[in-house]
Each structure stands twice: as C-alpha cells, then as structure tokens.
Amino acid sequence: MQIHPFTPDDHDVVVAAADLANVAQKVDAPFEHPFTVDGYRLALKHGWDGEPPQPFAAWEGERLVGLLTLDTSEWDNTHLAWAHLVVHPDLRRQGRGSRLMELAVDRARALGRTSIGTEGWDSEGAVRFAARHGLTRRGSAIRRRQHVDRIDRRELEEMYDEAASAATDYELVRVVGRTPDDLLPAVAELTASINDAPTDDLDIEDEVFPVERIRGYEDAQEGRELRLYRLLARHRGTGELGGHTVVVVERERPQVAEQHDTSVVEAHRGHRLGLLLKTGMLRWLAETEPALATIDTWNMESNAHMIGVNERLGYEVLARELQFQRDI
Numbered sequence: 001m002q003i004h005p006f007t008p009d010d011h012d013v014v015v016a017a018a019d020l021a022n023v024a025q026k027v028d029a030p031f032e033h034p035f036t037v038d039g040y041r042l043a044l045k046h047g048w049d050g051e052p053p054q055p056f057a058a059w060e061g062e063r064l065v066g067l068l069t070l071d072t073s074e075w076d077n078t079h080l081a082w083a084h085l086v087v088h089p090d091l092r093r094q095g096r097g098s099r100l101m102e103l104a105v106d107r108a109r110a111l112g113r114t115s116i117g118t119e120g121w122d123s124e125g126a127v128r129f130a131a132r133h134g135l136t137r138r139g140s141a142i143r144r145r146q147h148v149d150r151i152d153r154r155e156l157e158e159m160y161d162e163a164a165s166a167a168t169d170y171e172l173v174r175v176v177g178r179t180p181d182d183l184l185p186a187v188a189e190l191t192a193s194i195n196d197a198p199t200d201d202l203d204i205e206d207e208v209f210p211v212e213r214i215r216g217y218e219d220a221q222e223g224r225e226l227r228l229y230r231l232l233a234r235h236r237g238t239g240e241l242g243g244h245t246v247v248v249v250e251r252e253r254p255q256v257a258e259q260h261d262t263s264v265v266e267a268h269r270g271h272r273l274g275l276l277l278k279t280g281m282l283r284w285l286a287e288t289e290p291a292l293a294t295i296d297t298w299n300m301e302s303n304a305h306m307i308g309v310n311e312r313l314g315y316e317v318l319a320r321e322l323q324f325q326r327d328i
Contacts, residue, residue, distance in 0.1 A: 003058045008045040016064040027089040031318045046223040050216030065091050068100045076208045081108035083118045101133050105328050117325040135324035139200030144315035146295045163276035172280050173232040178218045188214045190241045193263040198302040225251040231281050233273045242268030245277040259297035274309050
C-alpha cells in the first residue's frame with residue numbers, strides 16, 4: 001500500500017476519494033447524505049474556517065483503498081491533531097487502517113502536536129481499533145436529523161410564542177452570509193460562549209474567536225457553496241447580543257442543511273433564547289428555502305439542555321459517534 005498526499009486540485013484523486021467515502025458511508029452510516037464531488041473538493045479546499053485539512057490517499061496499484069485527513073488549528077488547541085480515517089469496507093481488518101493511523105501519528109508529531117484524536121460510529125469495530133492504537137474513549141456525540149415536512153407548524157408557532165413571551169426584552173436580527181462590520185466584534189465575542197458546552201473527557205482547550213476567525217469561517221462557508229443564515233438575539237435595552245443560531249444550506253442540493261453553532265451568553269440565559277432562536281430559524285428558513293427537506297445536527301450526548309430543545313423541535317436520533325484520544 002502506497003500513501004500519498006493530494007490536493008483539492010487533483011481532480012481524479014478527488015473523484016476517487018469522494019466515491020470511496022460514499023462506499024464506506026453506505027456501510028457505516030447509510031442515513032448520511034452522500035458526498036458530491038464538488039462538496040468533497042470544496043471541503044478539502046476551505047475546511048471549517050479557512051484551515052484546510054491535510055488529505056492523504058492510500059493506493060494499491062491503481063485502486064484507492066483508504067483515506068486519511070488530518071485536521072489541526074493554529075488558533076487554539078495547538079497540541080492536538082484530529083485524524084479521520086476511511087478504509088474500503090471489503091478491505092478492513094487487514095492492517096490498512098493501522099498504517100493510516102501510524103501515518104497520522106507521525107505527521108502530528110512532525111507538526112509539534114502532542115495529542116491525537118479520532119472518531120468512529122458506535123460499534124465493536126471502532127472500539128477495538130481505538131484500543132489497538134492506545135486511544136481511549138473520551139466522549140460521545142449524537143447525530144440527529146429534522147425532517148422539515150414533519151414539523152407541526154401549529155406546534156412550532158406555539159413554541160415560538162412561548163419563548164417570545166419569556167424574551168420580550170430581546171429582538172431577533174437576521175444576517176445572511178458575512179456579518180456586517182459593525183456587528184462583527186460582538187458576534188466574535190458571542191461565538192466564544194460555545195465553550196460552555198460539554199466536552200466530556202476530551203483533552204481540548206477553550207476555542208478562541210477573534211474577528212479574523214469569524215471572517216475565516218464565513219468565507220469558508222461561502223467557498224464551500226453554502227448559504228449561511230445567522231439569527232441573533234439582541235437585547236433591546238443595551239444592544240448586547242445574547243445568543244445566536246447558525247444554519248447552512250447547500251447551494252448544490254438546497255434540500256440539505258446543517259445546523260452549526262447555537263449558543264446563549266451566560267448573562268442572558270433564563271429567557272428561553274435557545275428555543276426562541278431555534279424556532280425563529282425554522283420560521284425564517286420556511287420563507288427563504290422552499291426546497292429544504294432536512295437539517296442535521298450534532299450534540300455531545302451530555303448536552304442535556306440543547307438535546308431537550310432539539311427533541312421538542314422533532315429532531316430524530318440517527319446514530320452515536322464515539323470520540324477517542326491519546327497522547328503521542
């Protein structure tokens with residue numbers, strides 16, 4: 001097996017990689033939306049917030065048999081690298097995944113990282129693989145999906161009114177795409193409140209969010225051909241931002257959306273802002289995205305508060321992801 005780095009501009013490799021990722025996903029997570037070639041390429045090019053991952057392709061002759069993408073950040077958690085591994089389902093448990101993990105560790109060390117993490121769907125195979133490489137389970141997250149056509153609109157309006165009656169001191173502000181310059185510092189400060197969300201036993205530091213990183217995130221979503229919707233809760237008296245929720249909708253497949261950040265600043269909690277923002281977003285998307293069919297989200301399994309909100313909104317559990325980590 002030969003492992004080589006590649007770039008988003010290596011068209012033939014990207015096509016083969018997207019195909020392999022879909023073959024594996026049909027076995028491991030058939031509920032997930034398949035990758036498109038453009039979506040896969042643009043994710044490699046832009047990453048989450050402008051820090052692209054490092055991709056590697058594993059070949060046997062002319063056959064692509066495995067993939068590794070290694071994520072690191074220079075903003076924070078500079079001790080950590082996160083490895084995402086894919087091996088063709090017909091070729092597993094023969095050492096290919098171990099070769100990819102060994103490469104991930106070597107690359108992480110070369111970057112000065114002292115910890116590595118990876119993830120896998122909740123299965124005996126994922127647990128065994130992690131144990132074989134000295135990785136211990138540090139967290140678990142739940143993948144959920146909302147089917148827009150199953151939303152009871154009357155119940156949605158009742159929930160919105162319920163939340164609005166507890167948040168009369170707040171107004172909702174809609175932002176599409178890039179945040180206006182005058183709001184950017186406040187949005188950056190607000191975004192840092194996501195650090196209050198549970199992280200279980202993962203060895204991770206609080207993330208930092210200077211305005212440059214917010215711009216990097218917004219530019220990355222635009223580069224990935226995603227329409228970005230941010231709904232802000234602003235205190236009427238002080239003008240302070242109390243919370244926000246963010247959803248992105250694919251331009252290529254406008255029926256598919258992903259829930260990104262939802263957070264409320266500690267000083268503004270207790271006013272049902274989480275429910276107000278989430279129901280307000282659904283009302284907004286109903287106006288602007290008529291083709292929308294599903295919204296997917298992740299929550300740490302220990303995040304009881306946000307899970308409670310999502311369950312009220314009708315999100316359905318798809319699967320559990322296990323997260324593993326070790327020092328290197």
